[in-house]
Amino acid sequence: MALSADGGPDDRLAPVLRPVRAGNGFEEALEQILQILRLGLVPGGGRLPAERMLAERLGVSRVTLREVLRVLQDQGLVEARRGRYGGTFVLPRTDAGGExxxxxxxxxxxxxxxxxxxxxxxxxxxxxxxxxxxxxxxxxxxxxxxxxxxxxxxxxxxxxxxxxxxxxxxxxxxxxxxxxxxxxxxxxxxxxxxxxxxxxxxxxxxxxxxxxxxxxxxxxxxxxxxxxxxxxxxxxxxxxxxxx
Incomplete structure (x- = not known):
């Protein structure tokens, strides 16, 4: 079952999220989440699936997933928010010239x-x-x-x-x-x-x-x-x- 931006079932992510192969877990998990962002499957302002669900879907550890999310945050693609309604949120794409x-x-x-x-x-x-x-x-x-x-x-x-x-x-x-x-x-x-x-x-x-x-x-x-x-x-x- 695929995951939605709020952590629930959603077929939109099914073509992208899949278990990574052994050997390159970090790189392949990063590739898949970048594809989700570039395809707009989770829009700007939307929330990525919960860490636990993403890790299970990708077949990686929570530690590896957090390193992937840290890279995305460093690149200005997502931001982490704390609190009851926290999570990892996709930032609107504003760097059109860079793209x-x-x-x-x-x-x-x-x-x-x-x-x-x-x-x-x-x-x-x-x-x-x-x-x-x-x-x-x-x-x-x-x-x-x-x-x-x-x-x-x-x-x-x-x-x-x-x-x-x-x-x-x-x-x-x-x-x-x-x-x-x-x-x-x-x-x-x-x-x-x-x-x-x-x-x-x-x-x-x-x-x-x-x-x-x-x-x-x-x-x-x-x-x-x-x-x-x-x-x-x-x-x-x-x-x-x-x-x-």
Whole structure:
């Protein structure tokens, strides 16, 4: 059963609210609630479903849901009100110029095509690196790139994240794949520049980076491909939520 803005049953939210998949709970929950706001399923001034009901519907913890709502509040999309008639309320959209600028920046990009192509290249590169094996200087380069993301200041994170992914693509042994990945990554970075840096997402991404590098260095091709697929899905969820 779907939930209405006041916490009761409402079929309007049924197409959007669904249990998230394991691995990217924060990102996918954020994507779904952003879709509710962008589609106007809860109008400005309306109240989102109660936290307990939203958490149950999405299949996430109350802690995760509150972090999602905090992001939305920081972005000026909702506000929390206390008291008997409190809850999380959708703010009227007043930043028309910002929305217009966002549309202009992404108008020439087929976001789904970019995300799918990126996933194919990244998953393939991770699998190739693990299957062929990395040792010596090549393994050291990958570990160094991972370490660079671990201690990156917030303002530097995306640049070092890009370097880690480019290193993995280069180490897979296919110059053609590396060139294609560099091109699609430039497009992805342009899209990422349109959305906020979220500390919870970066922490989650870093855990995935670590697991990915471990799988590659252990020669676990299936594990490396699966972790990279999950990692790409988290980024895709955020981009879809904010940009589509």
């Amino acid at each position: 217009d600028e966002l549309r202009r920046r992404v108008a020439g990009t087929d976001i789904e095509d970019v995300l799918r192509f990126r996933e194919v290249l990244e998953v393939g590169a991770a699998g190739l690196c693990a299957a062929h094996g990395l040792s010596g200087e090549r393994a050291g380069r990958l570990r160094e790139a991972l370490a660079g993301t671990a201690d990156a200041p917030l303002a530097e994170y995306r640049r070092r994240d890009t370097l880690l992914h480019l290193t993995l693509a280069e180490l897979c042994g296919s110059p053609s794949l590396t060139a294609q990945y560099a091109s699609v990554r430039a497009t992805v970075n342009g899209l990422l520049d349109c959305i906020p840096l979220l500390v919870r997402n970066l922490e989650h991404s870093q855990r995935q980076h670590t697991a990915l590098v471990e799988a590659v260095l252990d020669g676990d091709a299936d594990g490396a491909r699966e972790m990279m697929r999950e990692h790409c899905a988290g980024t895709a969820a955020l981009l879809r939520g904010f940009l589509t």
